[in-house]
Amino acid sequence: MITTEKITTTDVKRFNKNRIFRLIHYADKISRQEIADILQLSLPTVNQNLKLLLEKNLIDFVGNFESTGGRKAQAITVNGMSKCAVSVNLSDAGIKVSLVDLKGEIVFSEKKSISFTEDAVYSESIAQLVKDVISRNNVADEDVLGVGITIPGIFDNDNKTLVFSPTMGIRNYPIAELTKAIPYTCRATNITRANAYAEFWFDRKFENLTMNNVEDFNRSAASGQSDAKLYVMLNTGVGGAYIDKEKLQTGVHNRYGEFGHMTIHPHGRKCFCGKEGCFEAYVSARRLSTEQDCTLDEFFSQLQQENPRFIKVFEEYLDDLTTGINNLYIMCDGNVVVGGPVAKYLVPYQDKIRRMLVEKYSFDTDGSYFSFAQCTAEQADTGAALMFLGEFISNI
Template sequence: MKKAFSTETQTNRNRVYRLVYQRGNISKPEIASYLGISLPTVIKNVKSLQQEGLLQEGVVLESTGGRKATAVTFIKNAKFAIGTDIEQNHISIALINLATEIIESIRIEKTYENTSAYYLEVVRLIKQLVGISGVREDAILGAGFSIPGILTRDGQMLVYSHVLQVSALQCSTISRGLHYSTILSNDANAAGIAETWQRKSQENAVYLSLSDYVGGAIFLNDQLYLGENQRGGEFGHMTLVRDGLPCYCGRKGCIDAYCSAQVLSKHTGGDLGAFFRGLKAGDKSLQTVWEQYLSYLTTAINNLVVPFDCTVILGGYLGEYLEPYIDEIRRSVAGVTTFLGNEDYITPCTYTKEASAVGAALLYIRPFIKQL
């Protein structure tokens, strides 16, 4: 049963938990010293968190003086969350624990359709995944859904999605039959959440999602910036070439028309992996396509590093393949940017797959840890 805590106690309790979470394991005297609070306060809070099954004691550390100390460790499998990424042609589901480890995941090819049969299948897959994992239902904090589109501020309705050709879709319609708390997130925002959560030390970052559609997310002071209408970070529709190529949004010259993964994969039958294998093998025509793509991507990235002056994470489907080309991309941006040194901010993503599903699950893990 939840106990009532005073604000100060709750703050210390949260600080203790978050410190143990960050360190993995740490002794009680070290916690007291690091947080500048008394040892009895640490002992009291650790005890309360132990009683709730969130922390444990017992791992022995070798201290510098040769003495052994009992460490407090955080129980990563105390709670779990589910993330489901619904895209035009696939569904990905990930069950993660408090350490953001993927316990179970599944990815299936399935074309999106706005029908109850489709949503029933999504829910069936989620239940199947939880069943396989053996995780207790009451240990699941909630189920987040990542979806390409613009959402209401409360994350309970998809206002519209160009990609899925659907509007006014309630979260409850998708999740009917699930007995967890549920919420929606834009897919690029979810992927950005997964990436920035992984890089704990960075408070400001911009995530550029280079999938079949281009999206993005802005993080300021460790918070997702959504703008006034939940459209913040929709980098795909920034104008790259005035009166340029048509974009699926109906306008011309958007970044999406030049930098989506489809711009590359259409040359290899829709297979992005095949494009990069061919490029690596020295295919001349693919090299030409890549150079042209890179020149547009360079402008797009420069248009993000100049105003934001922070880390720019390159993700989406392309993120998986960019590591060998990151120096080339940085050099290319250095060749056009006003402020030299900015190009050091450019980095490939950490998650090669499932970033959006993990990010959707983090919609429950992050607040749990931050507000515990």
């Protein structure tokens, strides 16, 4: 695309500073020379930007690398506690609050078995937990980027009203009622989208740990190329998200990613939403646990013991799962990542799932577009907080 927009020296300096910080963030520990080599910048430019980042308390020098024959190189890393964000996970099981540092690492978490109520007691309980987590870790108010709240349910277009949360029994509830006692910037989002953002964050971080030249870095972190992924979350409900360049797609009615409610069997099993034949009715965690009168651990234990009943259920489950994934792949023509509590049990069957996907796809593919999420359940829970961190990093 031809553009007449002029790039100023200030723009170049800001761009270089951001690239240097991102590289340090992705690499965890790195030397000045490695930064210069990977980004193809001069050492004076690298040193000038490191000084700026150090003045803002965003980086630390943490000892030296082993000598390779000359002077030992200083190890540079992100100062994780320079900025933080808080994740608040609301569910029918209670409230979970976590403090997440700039590296995306969980510093502290606390859970309380507090049930939802529409009076002020509930919102005040959330606020008190947030304040406690921040004060216990001696974080200054100006270093708190925001509080991300996740809720299982459907929101209105501007995320100001929780339209419906079946598991929590909430309808048309103003988000402002939840956040009014919290003295920080707050945002609420669907838990599946938040989890998907966390998967995107950690997937990208794992990918960038393997980079060793400027082409790798630019392709994954700073180029115009798409690193879009479609995420499917298998929990007691089934949902998902589509993320491209850190941007979550929302759709016209803020319902993008409600993959669980696409029909895979017309007039089939009754779904939790009230309709029939939904993807969720066939591949949610309930299919392999509650409906079999066991836990997921027990189900897969019986499967390993070659229990015929459980084998039959699982074969049907995989057939329905791959039908849904194949449908999504045909529509998005991109990488599909499966996460959520069920996913960890399915990892040993990845090759089988890929073979089934190949058989169901109408065009050439080896099934490599499909993978499982890499981050832990605890990391996935911090997605709403990571959104604040991602915005901050993009503007450094």
